[in-house]
Amino acid sequence: MTSLRFDDLAQYSDTLHARSGEAVTVRFAEPRDAEELQNYYRSLSAGSRYNRFHGAMSELPKSVLDHFVHVGRGDAFTVVASVEVDGFETIIGEARYAFHAEDLSVEFGLSIDDRWQGHGIGAALLKNLECRAASLGASSMYGDTLRSNSAMIAVARKSGFAFGRHPDDWKLVRLEKEINAAPKHIPCASWWLAAETRQLAAA
Numbered sequence: 001m002t003s004l005r006f007d008d009l010a011q012y013s014d015t016l017h018a019r020s021g022e023a024v025t026v027r028f029a030e031p032r033d034a035e036e037l038q039n040y041y042r043s044l045s046a047g048s049r050y051n052r053f054h055g056a057m058s059e060l061p062k063s064v065l066d067h068f069v070h071v072g073r074g075d076a077f078t079v080v081a082s083v084e085v086d087g088f089e090t091i092i093g094e095a096r097y098a099f100h101a102e103d104l105s106v107e108f109g110l111s112i113d114d115r116w117q118g119h120g121i122g123a124a125l126l127k128n129l130e131c132r133a134a135s136l137g138a139s140s141m142y143g144d145t146l147r148s149n150s151a152m153i154a155v156a157r158k159s160g161f162a163f164g165r166h167p168d169d170w171k172l173v174r175l176e177k178e179i180n181a182a183p184k185h186i187p188c189a190s191w192w193l194a195a196e197t198r199q200l201a202a203a
Helices: 031-043 046-053 062-068 121-135 150-158 189-202
Strands: 014-017 023-028 076-085 088-100 105-112 140-146 162-165 172-178
Touching (some): 023 088, 023 121, 031 062, 031 076, 031 088, 046 105, 076 121, 088 121, 105 121, 121 140, 121 150, 121 189, 140 150
Parallel strands (some): 105 140
Antiparallel strands (some): 014 023, 023 076, 088 105, 140 172, 162 172
16 A cells, blocks of 8 residues: 555645646545546547547446545545636546556556647646656556557657557557656655655654
């Protein structure tokens, strides 16, 4: 199990920026987000949902949605990316990642609202996930995408991921990256908090 504390999820929030400079908040999903997160998935185009879940799906089953909004179960986490629209927080992207202690890896998947694709948010979110993975002690991260998902493949290539065969499904490409960069060069709140915890433990 990870050593993250879930009594104050807001402390793990980060601010990223779209290519236009617009601020995008990335934070852990919470139970209060269930309805809006479900609405987000429903609003994705059929193609975007297919790319995200590798199959036809109109919405998340309630049991899956429940896991998505309770971070830390089985060392799995969901973050939402949001912007402020007319004074209201609006989800424009999400990512799910899980820490595998047996090989110190983090598995991930993500999606961006169709209207916000092409604004650099996917690349920024990937970089943020790399930092979050490092804060968990991961030495590598990986995800799977459809061979036909050219947008995700392009973003992953620019982000330094290598490409390999999926062990079980020929329709999928495995995206893999070793975490070599010092997390301080990929700033995120999760790394700062993890570093503080290690310093306190050492003292």
